[in-house]
Amino acid sequence: MKFEAVTIKDIAKALGLSTSTVSRALRDSYEISPETKKLVLEYAEKINYHPNPIALSLKERRSRSIGVIVCEIANSYFSQIINGIESIAYNNGYNVIISQSRESADREMLNLQYLTSRSVDGLIISVSTETKDFSYLKELHDRGMPIVFFDRIVDEIETHKVIVDNYKGAYDATTHLINSGYKKIATVSNAPALSIAKERLAGYKAALTDHGMEVDESLIKYCAHGGMILTEVEEAIKELLKPKNKPDAIFASADKLTTGCLRILRSKGYTVPGDFGLVGFSNTDLTELLDPPLSVIRQPAFEMGEVATNLLLQMIESKRPVTDFETKVLTTELLIRESTRKKEAKAKPIPSLLK
Amino acid sequence: MKFEAVTIKDIAKALGLSTSTVSRALRDSYEISPETKKLVLEYAEKINYHPNPIALSLKERRSRSIGVIVCEIANSYFSQIINGIESIAYNNGYNVIISQSRESADREMLNLQYLTSRSVDGLIISVSTETKDFSYLKELHDRGMPIVFFDRIVDEIETHKVIVDNYKGAYDATTHLINSGYKKIATVSNAPALSIAKERLAGYKAALTDHGMEVDESLIKYCAHGGMILTEVEEAIKELLKPKNKPDAIFASADKLTTGCLRILRSKGYTVPGDFGLVGFSNTDLTELLDPPLSVIRQPAFEMGEVATNLLLQMIESKRPVTDFETKVLTTELLIRESTRKKEAKAKPIPSLLK
DNA sequence: TTTTTTTACGCAATCGTTCCCGGTATCGTT
DNA sequence: AACGATACCGGGAACGATTGCGTAAAAAAA
Numbered sequence: 001m002k003f004e005a006v007t008i009k010d011i012a013k014a015l016g017l018s019t020s021t022v023s024r025a026l027r028d029s030y031e032i033s034p035e036t037k038k039l040v041l042e043y044a045e046k047i048n049y050h051p052n053p054i055a056l057s058l059k060e061r062r063s064r065s066i067g068v069i070v071c072e073i074a075n076s077y078f079s080q081i082i083n084g085i086e087s088i089a090y091n092n093g094y095n096v097i098i099s100q101s102r103e104s105a106d107r108e109m110l111n112l113q114y115l116t117s118r119s120v121d122g123l124i125i126s127v128s129t130e131t132k133d134f135s136y137l138k139e140l141h142d143r144g145m146p147i148v149f150f151d152r153i154v155d156e157i158e159t160h161k162v163i164v165d166n167y168k169g170a171y172d173a174t175t176h177l178i179n180s181g182y183k184k185i186a187t188v189s190n191a192p193a194l195s196i197a198k199e200r201l202a203g204y205k206a207a208l209t210d211h212g213m214e215v216d217e218s219l220i221k222y223c224a225h226g227g228m229i230l231t232e233v234e235e236a237i238k239e240l241l242k243p244k245n246k247p248d249a250i251f252a253s254a255d256k257l258t259t260g261c262l263r264i265l266r267s268k269g270y271t272v273p274g275d276f277g278l279v280g281f282s283n284t285d286l287t288e289l290l291d292p293p294l295s296v297i298r299q300p301a302f303e304m305g306e307v308a309t310n311l312l313l314q315m316i317e318s319k320r321p322v323t324d325f326e327t328k329v330l331t332t333e334l335l336i337r338e339s340t341r342k343k344e345a346k347a348k349p350i351p352s353l354l355k
Numbered sequence: 356m357k358f359e360a361v362t363i364k365d366i367a368k369a370l371g372l373s374t375s376t377v378s379r380a381l382r383d384s385y386e387i388s389p390e391t392k393k394l395v396l397e398y399a400e401k402i403n404y405h406p407n408p409i410a411l412s413l414k415e416r417r418s419r420s421i422g423v424i425v426c427e428i429a430n431s432y433f434s435q436i437i438n439g440i441e442s443i444a445y446n447n448g449y450n451v452i453i454s455q456s457r458e459s460a461d462r463e464m465l466n467l468q469y470l471t472s473r474s475v476d477g478l479i480i481s482v483s484t485e486t487k488d489f490s491y492l493k494e495l496h497d498r499g500m501p502i503v504f505f506d507r508i509v510d511e512i513e514t515h516k517v518i519v520d521n522y523k524g525a526y527d528a529t530t531h532l533i534n535s536g537y538k539k540i541a542t543v544s545n546a547p548a549l550s551i552a553k554e555r556l557a558g559y560k561a562a563l564t565d566h567g568m569e570v571d572e573s574l575i576k577y578c579a580h581g582g583m584i585l586t587e588v589e590e591a592i593k594e595l596l597k598p599k600n601k602p603d604a605i606f607a608s609a610d611k612l613t614t615g616c617l618r619i620l621r622s623k624g625y626t627v628p629g630d631f632g633l634v635g636f637s638n639t640d641l642t643e644l645l646d647p648p649l650s651v652i653r654q655p656a657f658e659m660g661e662v663a664t665n666l667l668l669q670m671i672e673s674k675r676p677v678t679d680f681e682t683k684v685l686t687t688e689l690l691i692r693e694s695t696r697k698k699e700a701k702a703k704p705i706p707s708l709l710k
Numbered sequence: 711t712t713t714t715t716t717t718a719c720g721c722a723a724t725c726g727t728t729c730c731c732g733g734t735a736t737c738g739t740t
Numbered sequence: 741a742a743c744g745a746t747a748c749c750g751g752g753a754a755c756g757a758t759t760g761c762g763t764a765a766a767a768a769a770a
Contacts, residue, residue, distance in 0.1 A: 005472070007756055018720050023758060031718060053472050054412045055756035058725045063409075073437065073453075079429030086455070095469055098428075098453045100441065114450050117360070117408050262644055284641065289617055291646030362726055373750045378728060386748060410726035413755050 006049045015043060026051075057119050065095040066312060067115035069125045071103045072228065077255050077283040077301050078126070081150065084305020085124060092313055094121070101128040103225045109136060122146035122312045127154060129191035129226050146315035146322075148308045153195045153327075160311040161327040162304050166196050169297040169332035170203030173279045174251055176295070176334060178211045180342045182249035182277045186219040188236050188261055189253040190226045197222075200253045200281070218245050227256030230263070237264045249273075249340070252280030258294065259284065262339075266291075278339045281332075292338035300330050361404045370398060381406075412474050420450040421667060422470035424480045426458045427583065432610050432638040432656050433481070436505065439660020440479060447668055449476070456483040458580045464491060477501035477667045482509060484546035484581050501670035501677075503663045508550050508682075515666040516682040517659050521551050524652040524687035525558030528634045529606055531650070531689060533566045535697045537604035537632045541574040543591050543616055544608040545581045552577075555608045555636070573600050582611030585618070592619045604628075604695070607635030613649065614639065617694075621646075633694040636687075647693035655685050 008026075012019045017036070025032045025040035026049075032040075057063040068085055070078040082098060089096045097115060101108035108128045115123065125137075125147060134154050141147050141157050150162040177185050187204050190197035205215045221236035223229075233256075240247055252258040258280030265272055272278050272292050279295040287294040307328050315322050363381070367374045372391070380387045380395035381404075387395075398404075412418040423440055425433040437453060444451045452470060456463035463483045470478065480492075480502060489509050496502050496512050505517040532540050542559050545552035560570045576591035578584075588611075595602055607613040613635025620627055627633050627647050634650040642649040662683050670677050 005756095008758095009756075019757075020721080020759075021719055023756095024719090027758085033718060036718080050468065050472050052413075052756050053469075054409055054418075054474055055725090056758085057409045058407075058413055058727095058755090059757060061725075072434075073428045074431060074434030076429060079427075079434070082428065083455075096454075099451075100438075110445075113405065114408075117405055119409055259641060259644065266644065286614060286639065286641050286645065289614065289621065289645050290641065291644065291648070293646070360726095363728095364726075374727075375729075375751080376749055378726095379749085382728085388748060391748080407726050410755085411728085413725090414727055414729095416755075 005052065006047050007052065008049075010047070011040060011043055011049060015039060061119065062121050063095075063119040064093060065097055065118075065120050066122045066124060066309070066316075067097045067099070067111075067118075067120035069099055069101055069108060069111050069115070069123065069127075071101050071126065071128050071226070073098065073100055075255055076285060077151075077299060080283055080301035081126075081305040081308075084302040084307075085309045086305075087302075088306050088309035088313070094313070101131075103128045103130055103228055105130040105132070112136065112140070116140060116145065121316045122148070124148050124150060124308050124312055126151040127194075128152075129194060129224060132193065144321065146312055148312045148315075150304055150308045151196060155195060158325055160308075160315065160325050162308040162311070162330070163196070163327065164299045164304070164330045164332050166199035166332075167203040167206070169281065169299075169334070170200040170251065170253070171207045172203075172332075172334050173295075173297050174204045174207035175211065176336065177249045177251060177277055177279060177340060178207065178213065180249075180277060180340050182340075183213075184216075184219070184245070184247040185213070185249045185251060185277075186221070186240050186247035187251045187253060188221050188223060188233065188240075188257050188280075190222070190257065191224045192222050194226075197253060204251055216245060219247055223257060223260075226254045227252075227258075227260040230260055233257060233260035234264050237261065237268075241268075247276070249277030249279075252278065254280070255282045255284060258282045258296065259287075259290075262290065262294065272339050273341045277341075287335075288337060292341075295337045295340040296335050298333045298335055300333070304330060360407065361402050362407065363404075365402065366395060366398055366404060369402075370394060416474060417476050418474040419448060420452055420473075420475050421477045421479060421664070421671075422452050422454070422466075422473075422475035424454050424456055424463060424466050424470070424478065424482075426456050426481065426483050426581070428453065428455055430610055431640060432506075432654060435638055435656035436481075436660040436663075439657040439662075440664045441660075442657075443661050443664035443668070449668070456486075458483045458485055458583055460485040460487070467491065467495070471495060471500065476671045477503070479503050479505065479663050479667055481506040482549075483507075484549060484579060487548065499676065501667055503667045503670075505659055505663045506551060510550060513680055515663075515670065515680050517663040517666065517685070518551075518682065519654045519659070519685045519687050521554035521687075522558040522561070524636065524654075524689070525555040525606065525608070526562045527558075527687075527689050528650075528652050529559045529562035530566065531691065532604045532606060532632055532634060532695060533562065533568065535604075535632060535695050537695075538568075539571075539574070539600070539602040540568070540604045540606060540632075541576070541595050541602035542606045542608060543576050543578060543588065543595075543612050543635075545577070545612070546579050547577050549581075552608060559606055571600060574602055578612060578615075581609045582607075582613075582615040585615055588612060588615035589619050592616065592623075596623075602631070604632030604634075607633070609635070610637045610639060613637045613651065614642075614645075617645065617649065627694050628696045632696075642690075643692060645694075647696075650692045650695040651690050653688045653690055655688070659685060 008019050008022050012022045022040050025037045073079055086096050099111040134156055138157055148160045153161045189201055208215050223232045227233050250261055252261045282296040283301050287296050363374050363377050367377045377395050380392045428434055441451050454466040489511055493512055503515045508516045544556055563570050578587045582588050605616055607616050637651040638656050642651050
């Protein structure tokens with residue numbers, strides 16, 4: 001069950017030439033006569049010759065392919081990012097190898113080893129929620145592997161990074177809830193170690209204090225897998241529903257958390273925005289068709305993929321080691337829809353404690 | 356910017372052995388003394404040696420990786436399939452390379468060439484809507500490349516295939532619409548050349564005639580890109596809304612068509628199921644949260660991925676060419692929700708939110 | 711005509727690994 | 741003592757492609 005491909009040797013043999021001549025003819029070298037070139041080119045075309053990239057990779061120690069690791073592709077945000085990555089990569093003759101960590105540090109490591117041993121020329125990564133140990137990544141980076149982080153970045157490693165202004169996104173969303181008249185705003189956040197979780201949480205807290213509201217730690221819940229497992233969202237919501245400090249609105253910190261919250265609230269018979277206002281990060285294109293249409297913070301995912309890839313290719317193709325790294329920060333967009341509709345005709349609270 | 360890896364030569368040099376001995380020691384050959392083995396193994400472990408899969412691929416003409424081509428990963432159906440594929444592949448030590456055709460025959464061909472030249476040991480494919488010319492695939496297959504088709508299969512090529520009972524799925528959905536009291540049922544279908552489109556259309560027609568209803572060709576609309584481009588769905592709906600034969604229900608034949616129809620109908624101010632009943636194929640996990648919750652035909656996508664991969668690995672690892680091919684047909688599931696509520700019914704069905 | 715230059719091609723090494731041949735000890739057997 | 745068996749290890753070709761170097765023949769210059 002093996003699959004025989006046409007090689008440069010077949011051409012050489014058939015034409016009575018050496019492999020070197022054929023190789024040079026195919027690469028249009030000046031030291032091959034026009035007639036021989038024509039001969040080789042035509043024959044190669046005829047038998048449908050394609051150079052073997054594996055042999056090339058072995059020789060050149062590069063593969064013209066880049067590796068991408070995300071937690072899961074069944075997530076609009078990540079699939080949009082990947083589309084952005086592919087669009088730039090293909091235009092530059094690079095192939096993209098996608099792999100999923102499924103929020104597992106082990107699988108992330110496995111994929112990483114596979115990709116590097118397969119000689120990808122660079123990596124674009126959003127780390128899993130579970131990853132605590134970045135030493136392997138760090139070693140890779142130290143040994144010269146070009147890496148670009150996006151979304152969930154690793155502060156310890158100095159390289160190009162692409163993120164959105166998570167702080168501002170969260171701040172704006174929370175402020176929007178406040179301005180809509182919500183008084184007790186909870187948040188369902190991602191794994192606390194994650195950069196995006198920290199930043200979004202900071203934005204949330206800042207919005208509260210800036211508007212004279214207290215930060216209540218019992219209103220902050222974490223989901224270790226970012227909502228990939230629904231029960232953990234259910235658990236978080238259940239905690240929040242304890243009468244003691246029941247909130248009237250929720251800010252969700254990730255795609256799956258946002259829809260997860262809606263799912264749990266509705267399954268428990270609560271209405272949105274009646275019982276709870278809801279806003280969250282999401283790039284799903286179905287949010288406007290949901291019941292209720294969700295107010296969301298949307299990230300420019302496609303563009304993030306493009307930017308990340310451009311940075312990576314720049315590193316890959318640079319002659320000398322890149323030492324001057326930048327962190328590109330794109331801006332989010334707050335799309336206001338039904339799920340955060342103003343609570344009915346009460347006087348708008350005046351923030352008295354603005355600093 | 357190159358990335359130096361540890362090779363067998365480094366070990367050989369450091370230990371004063373030949374590469375052959377090191378290679379054999381690592382592969383636990385009987386003709387290497389236990390002491391030498393121990394020495395090599397320990398040193399290999401110490402300097403973190405990993406065999407170079409590229410060199411192996413070149414030598415063995417196999418890569419222990421399989422290629423997957425789908426039209427787009429930002430589609431729950433396909434990402435669920437991929438998860439199924441990966442689960443089996445990883446358990447058997449295979450890696451999965453994913454690529455998207457984005458419904459373009461050109462990109463499909465490009466991906467195909469990339470994957471085969473990269474020595475994937477086999478392919479799992481759902482062809483793009485655009486692909487008319489299967490000669491390249493056929494040649495690949497004739498030359499011994501193991502291929503499994505799923506979803507959108509190619510009748511002309513004899514190999515393993517994994518599909519669902521599209522006919523029955525469509526038949527059941529249409530029957531459900533009829534039983535719900537809808538009188539004029541339109542369908543928005545995929546590119547007519549596609550196997551799935553034909554089968555689903557046949558099921559739709561059969562359900563109509565079996566229930567004494569006429570098949571009206573003007574109620575059958577096609578979307579060449581399966582709803583990936585929203586305007587083509589809009590065009591289809593616009594056609595259907597012409598007063599002459601305005602339907603009261605729509606059966607949509609693919610994931611993006613189903614949500615696309617809802618989107619267009621709602622944007623035009625129509626209500627579902629008030630003005631139109633709506634049911635369609637979909638694997639999105641958000642359909643129950645939509646307004647209205649959508650009745651859908653759901654495919655066992657994860658399982659399909661598993662089945663396809665098992666078939667493929669079986670072909671890859673078979674000593675002799677496989678000639679006895681099978682077509683596995685799984686069954687769909689009709690999930691009845693709000694969007695097809697009986698026209699006369701008053702009682703509101705209880706939506707099941709958590710499954 | 712002789713020398714130099716140019717043209718056009720082949721040889722062989724290389725990338726990392728495996729594996730077919732060898733080869734050399736160290737035994738044991740006759 | 742001589743031979744074969746066994747154990748252990750190295751040399752080198754191979755996988756497909758590129759490329760520096762060498763060189764024969766042809767063309768140009770002397």
